[in-house]
Amino acid sequence: MKTLLAALLAATALLPLPAAAKTAPARADLLIRHATLVDVEHGRLVPDQAVATRGDRIVAVGNDATIAAAWRAGKNVEARGRYLIPGLWDMHVHFGGGPELIEENKALLPLYIANGITTVRDASGDLPYDVLRWRGEIADGRLFGPTLLSSGPKIEGIKPVWKGTLETGSEADVDQAIAKLKELNVNFVKITDSTLKPDLFLYAVRKARGAGLRASGHIPMALTVGQAIEAGISSIEHIDYAHKAGVKDEARITADFAAGRIDRAQASAQLDAGFDEATAMAAYRDMAARGVFVTPTLSISRTVAYLDQNDHSADPELAYIGPRLRKTYDWRIERAAKATPDQIAQRHAIYEHNAAILPLLQQAGVTIMAGTDAGFLNSFDYPGFALHQELALYVDRGLTPAQALASATRAGPAWFGLLDRYGAVAEGKQADMVLLTANPLEDIHATKAIDAVILRGTLQDRARLDALLAETKAKVAAWNAAATRP
Template structure:
């Protein structure tokens, strides 16, 4: 009767000696019992444990298997929904060197709202932005990961501050050499004074050099033409709207000759808008990989300033006085509109936004971006992305498609989907825990319980402390600015 017991004891000793019974795996962070949202297929995976070591997810397993990990820190995510960190794919830092500190104050606002990466689409503080890009990546400065274009490419005497102004192919190549020397993440090209010929040359040469391009498109160039030339992303949905008119090019050329205003041209583009033509153009854009960043939030704010002047927005307590002052030019311009002009800008916004589902149906990659930062009135860094997501859904995307626009689409666009944009083993430990299901209601993205960025967990108290710190800094800046 004792022999089997001895055999069992011997077997156990042999197992222990061989090391086949493993100690729990050490990890830095274990998120317990979350419902993980797969932003690729929209599936919910309930009762999951997310194990993190350093800045990476090492495993996502059923909660029943969470005991295999020994975690230095544990987060109880029961009843919470886990999504990847959000990406705002169109922001700006600028307003002059006097506003460097006010711009730096914006970085925690992004983190506090679940935004772990931003794409800086040019401003006049590029040297500072390059420094912040390095510091946030190293974890020595609290803020999202920054992808930046550096200064944009423009023509001589552009209205935009901080540009690289060019007037020849030689100067274009010099500008691109500089940008590559700064290791920019993409190239921004705009159309204020840059000739259409140099614009097209810039798109093609940047593409030849392996650089992504982002642009405001000159009116004489059709969206189809610039897509065929290799433009990576069209910024602002109004450029995509005009692609639905057979008069797109003729009216664009008339604007360039000074024969009509862009407002008058838009009226005709709208009157001649052809859904079949738009769909065909959008399908070609999708085939070529040309993305669109709608930036609905910035446009909506200005279009409806007559209904909400935003002067009493509570969020202004997070925006420095110098940055608030840069809002003035758009506000003053809108204030000059009479009733007819106000009605026209309402219509223009609604019609531009109406092509969003056509773009999505055609397979065009939609990038969620706010245009937040200096100059763009009441378009707030941080909360603005949640406003953008709400508008994307309001104008035709599903909550899942909106989530994709703010996660995997941005990562893919910038070539980082191997490490970002979804929650999976080996991916970046950038995680947002929500109190409600964003697939049922996109407003759930505002209900943030915890943000994990680079493997560091910030619970609600930490996030509130970030906001309070920015508020205090802004209050001090406002006090200093008073005469």
């Protein structure tokens, strides 16, 4: 009997398991099928991929048939003929214009999402505490917008031009400012040079780095770029500072300005005329070796330089900018309108000279971060929309589409030390992605051909993105109407 029972048990063990006992597919929230994945790190396409997300993370990526067999999701997206990239980052934006412009600034947040931008680096304006509050509300899901990484209030001198600052006139003041920024849990430190003494600028950079914070800012004319780098600055904002680093006589010109032997206009003219490629390449290789990134902000520079050729009155993007924010554009517009023909020609030449160094930076190994300077004051530099123009200018100036795309998807996470979570469509990464209808490695303008955005794991399809744009346009139309009432 025991022998017969053992034989029966052995035979039963050889029978196939019932279907219900097989491994059930894992559950995901979203499953993207048949996508062509854009591997930005290696500049290549990976066809017929599926991506599964749960919550705000990517939980599986691989061959479509394999992933589809292993996963089931509440929402499925057919992405055949589409290109999937990591979410875009704009590494230089501003919010401001005063407390009365808070709502107009908040209305800009959906514009970033509608343009595929899932993270922005706020480089400080005059609403720093409001922006820090938005940062928390977005993280908690109480406010819709891109992930906000902010400097909080910038460090400045006493009675500066810029509002929303921590005024410092001594090393003790700087110490207190850094302590306050640490208390505010800012993501980095922004330092500007309106009235800040050059020695305090360097001290602030060193103190920020000593406190474990990355430092960025506007380098005073009385300092060389090398001095700021030696102090520990982490990123150079605006390409004109990188151009200054390539001037053979930079140290002499800087010293003459600091001593009052030449004024700012004379110093600027000498710097613009003194660029030397060999000097520049040595400086840029040093930047690369020290891990200093450059945010060119070409789009706003070109727009302002060529206001004589395009007054932007017909820009469709104006429909998304509130009337009071548009009013902050006037100071640049009025200044440009007063320029003489010689001054206009000089504006053009300065932009062209600055933009021409972009491929030199790339060749030297400097990491280029895409940033627009979009926000208040910067005329016709439209939040969200401007990043696509920025990337197109990079390619026009000699970068490949792959390099330009990396500047807007991988450079930002790299600067913040977050490449373990962002910058690729891969298992374990943040579920921030953009689905495009064209190949961005072939034509960088494809970043505008957005079919859907996945923001922290939530699908924003084309209908939803169009609705975001329509809602913002309606708000602006209402504000315009209110502004014209007697």
